[in-house]
Amino acid sequence: xxxxxxxxxxxxxxxxxxxxxxxxxxxxxxxxxxxxxxxxxxxxxxxxxxxxxxxxxxxxxxxxxxxxxxxxxxxxxxxxxxxxxxxxxxxxxxxxxxxxxxxxxxxxxxxxxxxxxxxxxxxxxxxxxxxxxxxxxxxxxxxxxxxxxxxxxxxxxxxxxxxxxxxxxxxxxxxxxxxxxxxxxxxxxxxxxxxxxxxxxxxxxxxxxxxxxxxx
Amino acid sequence: xxxxxxxxxxxxxxxxxxxxxxxxxxxxxxxxxxxxxxxxxxxxxxxxxxxxxxxxxxxxxxxxxxxxxxxxxxxxxxxxxxxxxxxxxxxxxxxxxxxxxxxxxxx
Numbered sequence: 507x508x509x510x511x512x513x514x515x516x517x518x519x520x521x522x523x524x525x526x527x528x529x530x531x532x533x534x535x536x537x538x539x540x541x542x543x544x545x546x547x548x549x550x551x552x553x554x555x556x557x558x559x560x561x562x563x564x565x566x567x568x569x570x571x572x573x574x575x576x577x578x579x580x581x582x583x584x585x586x587x588x589x590x591x592x593x594x595x596x597x598x599x600x601x602x603x604x605x606x607x608x609x610x611x612x613x614x615x616x617x618x619x620x621x622x623x624x625x626x627x628x629x630x631x632x633x634x635x636x637x638x639x640x641x642x643x644x645x646x647x648x649x650x651x652x653x654x655x656x657x658x659x660x661x662x663x664x665x666x667x668x669x670x671x672x673x674x675x676x677x678x679x680x681x682x683x684x685x686x687x688x689x690x691x692x693x694x695x696x697x698x699x700x701x702x703x704x705x706x707x708x709x710x711x712x713x714x715x716x717x718x719x720x721x722x
Numbered sequence: 723x724x725x726x727x728x729x730x731x732x733x734x735x736x737x738x739x740x741x742x743x744x745x746x747x748x749x750x751x752x753x754x755x756x757x758x759x760x761x762x763x764x765x766x767x768x769x770x771x772x773x774x775x776x777x778x779x780x781x782x783x784x785x786x787x788x789x790x791x792x793x794x795x796x797x798x799x800x801x802x803x804x805x806x807x808x809x810x811x812x813x814x815x816x817x818x819x820x821x822x823x824x825x826x827x828x829x
Binding site: 531532533535536537538539540541542543544545546549551552556557560561564565606623625626627628637639640641643644645646647648649650652653658661662676679 | 730731732733734735736737738739740741742743744745747749750751752753754755756757759760761764766768771772775778787789791792793796797799800803808809813814817818820821822825829
């Protein structure tokens with residue numbers, strides 16, 4: 507970053523830009539984004555510190571937070587009850603703020619498998635699990651998972667037995683879902699950290715199932 | 723009827739295989755998310771997620787499919803902020819010019 511124009515007097519708020527962008531030309535919408543954030547800072551609607559802090563929150567949010575909740579639920583039946591009652595309250599026990607929108611965990615059992623989608627947009631428990639993957643927001647996933655979920659799951663390598671009911675949950679702006687996967691066989695005796703390690707983002711969306719370490 | 727659906731309303735429609743692509747969120751994308759989280763938080767309540775969605779749905783069928791995800795978001799956030807008088811079109815135009823100029827100087 508060049509510093510020859512801003513090397514004295516810090517009257518300009520620091521640009522909320524990052525080096526990964528600076529080597530490429532700015533697109534129209536990137537320019538709009540930077541312009542809007544700078545205008546909001548100039549008008550004291552938001553502060554540069556709040557922008558930086560929120561970037562850090564976004565960077566710190568990942569599926570690992572959800573995996574911890576799942577691993578605890580697998581290990582502690584009382585916690586599982588609380589998780590199924592309210593993911594947000596259960597996350598708070600870990601000191602995690604799961605965001606302003608209520609999240610419900612849908613429990614997979616030997617007879618029922620759950621999968622989540624947002625057909626109308628891309629609602630996702632992102633305050634808990636981080637930003638959703640591109641495919642979750644794609645036309646193909648949003649269109650098809652409510653119509654032919656078994657075929658979509660098969661594309662992710664997940665073959666469900668025919669006698670397992672598949673339930674698709676369509677999220678809304680005011681209500682989000684996550685899947686509480688079924689604890690796989692062969693994981694007896696594993697501690698919570700080892701269990702959390704096999705719980706992936708895709709398991710909590712419901713397109714895959716966790717696998718015991720070393721199985722495949 | 724299917725042909726009267728708006729472009730965002732795609733549940734159950736025919737579509738090809740799910741391309742399992744993903745990319746690490748870019749900085750400007752996180753900035754878009756950041757703007758929305760801040761202007762919709764309890765402290766400010768300038769706009770809601772529903773207003774974000776309405777703005778995206780109002781982009782029309784062409785723009786909805788041509789723009790990528792966070793482009794749709796910033797387009798909607800910006801129209802909302804203008805409609806609410808938080809920023810003006812003139813301020814936005816001038817600031818974008820400034821941003822682009824300083825970007826070009828750095829390149």
